[in-house]
Amino acid sequence: MSLLAAPPDTTGLLPPGPVLTVRGISRRFGPGCPRCAELTGSDAGTNRCAACGTVVGVRRASFEVGPGEVLGILGESGSGKTTLLRTLHLDLRPDVGSCVVRGEGDLLRSDRPAEELHRSVVVMVHQNALAAGLHPKLAAESNVAERLLAVGWRDVDAIHERVRELLVALEVDPARHRDPLATFSGGMAQRVQLARALVEPPPVLLLDEPTTGLDPSVQAGLLEAVQRVTDAVEGATVVVTHDLGVVRVLAGRVVVMHHGEIVEEGVVDQILEDPRHPYTQLLVSSRL
């Protein structure tokens, strides 16, 4: 299980400090007006501006994620979690703000093509595996191998070995590695998607509701696999979910979003056991 073994010793090679630094990211959907700031947000109780109709997806989101750390983003539907994640994944261009990975310039304004960055810098595991750019007609193994091919692996046996190890580690039946992905169940396809993301561990891994739509037994297995894998990865992992159980299992720190704003941030135990913000208190009390 080479992926789950200790990662290569990169001490001294990587710059010190956080892997992912997000500063003041804002993204709105609409023209905006001078009253948007006053009429939207957690205090206003809505993210839609009553004056101009603009929806404020995310406002001034800032956080850092260190090496090997998993940050959870909690919030109800429409709180801006996915907008923030899509911005970090370069699917949405932010109005303002920056995202620096390992101190190397602003990722959001990089000259490098997004496709290239998706291979080497920021990789996302989507909520719906089959709608996430996977190839349903290709073998599960081929779907995982694509990222290795993209970064220049050109030896079939080496690729096969690497992919097989990872799929076995994620408990995908070896008898099915060569089956087309379209024949896989949702949970199995999600494991394949996870294997694809981790086959070449990226500096930034984004997980968007990784267990949504899966039955509890599959969820538990997948979470365990994600946990083992993220423990072994030196990069930053961001998990977006509305499931407190997922955050409790995976994350070390958590930020809580409400109407597009980060309203509270802290270590998981503190947030879940002793929430300070009224919305977090409501969220925790209603779910636990």
Next chain:
Amino acid sequence: MTAQTGTPTVAGLAAAHGRTQAYAYLDEASKREIRRALLKALAIPGWQVPFASREMPVARGWGSGGLQITLSLVGPADTVKVIDQGDDSSVNAEAMRNLVVETAGCAATTDTRAATIVQSRHRIPETPMRPDQLLVLQLPHPEPLRRVVPDEVASLRHHAGGDYTPAWLDLYDDEVRHGGPRSGADHPVLVEERTLMSPSPIPRHDVLRLDRLPFPVLLGAGRRARVTALPPFTRVRPLTYGDRPLRPEQGGGPCVLCGSATSYRVPSASRFELTSGEGVGAWRCSDSDACARRRTREEAGR
């Protein structure tokens, strides 16, 4: 139409309307446009250059691209050879050769050495060609990424960035599920380590011979309105994994006519042999000219 007793000809139809038939079937403007596209293709080896593909007296997909290239380049002093899967005497090869000869007034040959222009469907002649000769290949599908990237704009983006991951992925999936490349022919090649190109559906035997050919190779896709080209001595290598080299086809036996065991051979199955369950018949050389020359040499040596 002029008074004719036989088959009507283009020249006859033109004369009936008081006009003269254009030399080599295409009008001069068309030929100039095709030659310009060819020059551009030669300047960017392996790159697909669009051209205004004309209606031809053969169906699109039956060699109209190769025919347009040949007709735009041929002159009265040329000698043209047309082969179809290595065979000089197939109906398709005969028909196209006759069209070129009758409209350009040039000579025809089946001898590769005597030809100045060789138009070929899916074979590179096995007799070595010289730098003063020209090979025109008929090309059904010029886009090597089409099978894996259906979107035209996305394909262009991959070519522009030199990102051929989809082609590598397709080959890898073939390895995983089928144990090797699915396609018996048309294996994608990398030109000058930069541009992915479809070499036309030539067998692997010929794909391996594409590297640094001393003569120009022009590929025409009439249906897709694209030309590609390889100038002399262009570096061409098949897209293969380090541990999975592309191997030439192995025939089921030596050629029944000349005895060659190194040429590209095909089974010569008759209808009776196929339907009677006896399987394929004897193996024979695909390149009829090269096979005949070997036989002649053999007889002369006795």
